[in-house]
Amino acid sequence: MPYPFTLRPLPYSYEALCPEISDTTLHFHHDKHLQTYVDNLNKALADCAPCQRMTLEELLQNLDALPADKRIPVRNNGGGVYNHYLYFDCMAPRSCSRPSGALARAIDTAFGSYEDWKTRMKAAAVGQFGSGYAWLVCDSSRCVSVVQTANQDCPLSKGQYPLLCVDVWEHAYYLDYQNRRADYVDAWFSLINWPFVESRYDGCCK
């Protein structure tokens, strides 16, 4: 994804994730919140030709190499774009599927079982203080782990490859769940697009 960045449509209809996530939430989340990150990222890069030649992933992987006045805007708004696209792409109409293949084996190795991974992922999502995300990431050895990030920080900036994320900013769930973040996370598990996540794992570190 190169500059200028654009708002990509959702990979499903606004009603597709009901009742776990309402069409009202998706309209606000995608059309308003994500659009704002896209616009602000483009504004931040408008006077930086070297930045414009980098992909979104390259920008986030090389924050320290950017001009000093671009690091925070890219961290916040570039992260806002990347993190949201991954969040939306990692969901699909209710599938109740589970991971399979190499990713399932990596999850079993790291956490003991899929259920143990869910426990860790939920604890990370519910326990993230304030706004942020919980992630399943993999490292250069293809080992997977669960991490938290605050605000719009992205694991790419720490050398980790994101496989899956859940957005725990209140805008992601407050209209549907009010203060019940744990209920939102429980519902989110049933929306995970495991074939997509598996394809990211299969492609990472190659």
Ligand SMILES: [Fe+2]
């Ligand atoms: Fe969000």
